[in-house]
Amino acid sequence: MQPDTVIKSAEAWLGFTTAGLNGRTPFGEKSGYDVNWAGAFIDTVFHDAGMRIPSCVYSSSGLAEFIKQGRVKNKPQPGDIVFFAFPTGDNFGVSHVGLVADTSRYKTDSLVGTIEAQVNSGLPKSDPSLRGVFRRIRSGHEIIAFARPDFKKKKAQPATNKSETDQRAGLTLINIRPGRRNKSIGLVQVALMKVTGSLGKITVDMFDGQTQHAYARWQRQIGYANDRATGIPDAISLQLLGEITGVFKLQA
Numbered sequence: 001m002q003p004d005t006v007i008k009s010a011e012a013w014l015g016f017t018t019a020g021l022n023g024r025t026p027f028g029e030k031s032g033y034d035v036n037w038a039g040a041f042i043d044t045v046f047h048d049a050g051m052r053i054p055s056c057v058y059s060s061s062g063l064a065e066f067i068k069q070g071r072v073k074n075k076p077q078p079g080d081i082v083f084f085a086f087p088t089g090d091n092f093g094v095s096h097v098g099l100v101a102d103t104s105r106y107k108t109d110s111l112v113g114t115i116e117a118q119v120n121s122g123l124p125k126s127d128p129s130l131r132g133v134f135r136r137i138r139s140g141h142e143i144i145a146f147a148r149p150d151f152k153k154k155k156a157q158p159a160t161n162k163s164e165t166d167q168r169a170g171l172t173l174i175n176i177r178p179g180r181r182n183k184s185i186g187l188v189q190v191a192l193m194k195v196t197g198s199l200g201k202i203t204v205d206m207f208d209g210q211t212q213h214a215y216a217r218w219q220r221q222i223g224y225a226n227d228r229a230t231g232i233p234d235a236i237s238l239q240l241l242g243e244i245t246g247v248f249k250l251q252a
Helices: 003-011 026-031 038-047 059-068 162-168 181-195 209-221 235-245
Strands: 082-084 097-102 111-119 132-139 143-147 169-171 247-250
Touching: 003 038, 003 097, 003 111, 026 038, 026 132, 038 097, 038 111, 059 082, 059 143, 059 209, 097 132, 111 209, 169 181, 181 209, 181 235, 209 235, 235 247
Parallel strands: 169 247
Antiparallel strands: 082 097, 082 143, 097 111, 111 132
16 A cells, blocks of 8 residues: 555545534544544544554554554654644643645755644634644644554455365354453464564463453554453454454354
């Protein structure tokens, strides 16, 4: 995937405002979070472009996940996610986040062209209270970091050949719960190792605290934010983990 695909996905929302919508947004409806919809906007445009990223609804946890993945950069490129050092004033202290669209002035003036949500237009004589999706020009001193999604990563395809699918061990959601110990949990641990890189010191075949911590990280990687990333498996995240890693398949 190319960064232009994500930028075009964001540009399609330019001019959107919450006027007359009672604060509700399509980004909040997709993510389940209407409060911090600057981050929900980022999650949505990447999802619509066909790419998974760590959820940015709570930008501090999103930035932490990008740091863990080693994907935080000092200099921007179009398509980067930019994390800001200032609050927008209505997002309960959660730092602001946007999408880098233009870096032509960064080398000379430390200015970055962005597309952001939950902001005003910044234009003269505009209504400062009107929030929407707008292009903005931001200065380097306002920026915490740039996070670069892995655009080169190939999208994992679930098995389509029936014989290939049948080779995967089957497991049920009810057996994958904190405190339990069984071979199915061992398969989940193997899959988590593939997507997170390290599980730390775990008890093999047991859904212990370390395994729950790793599962919460997996949930954040696929877009779950804060109180949804509990580390307790649900059907959607567990099925996706099995499909992407090829270690197991979730049975009904």
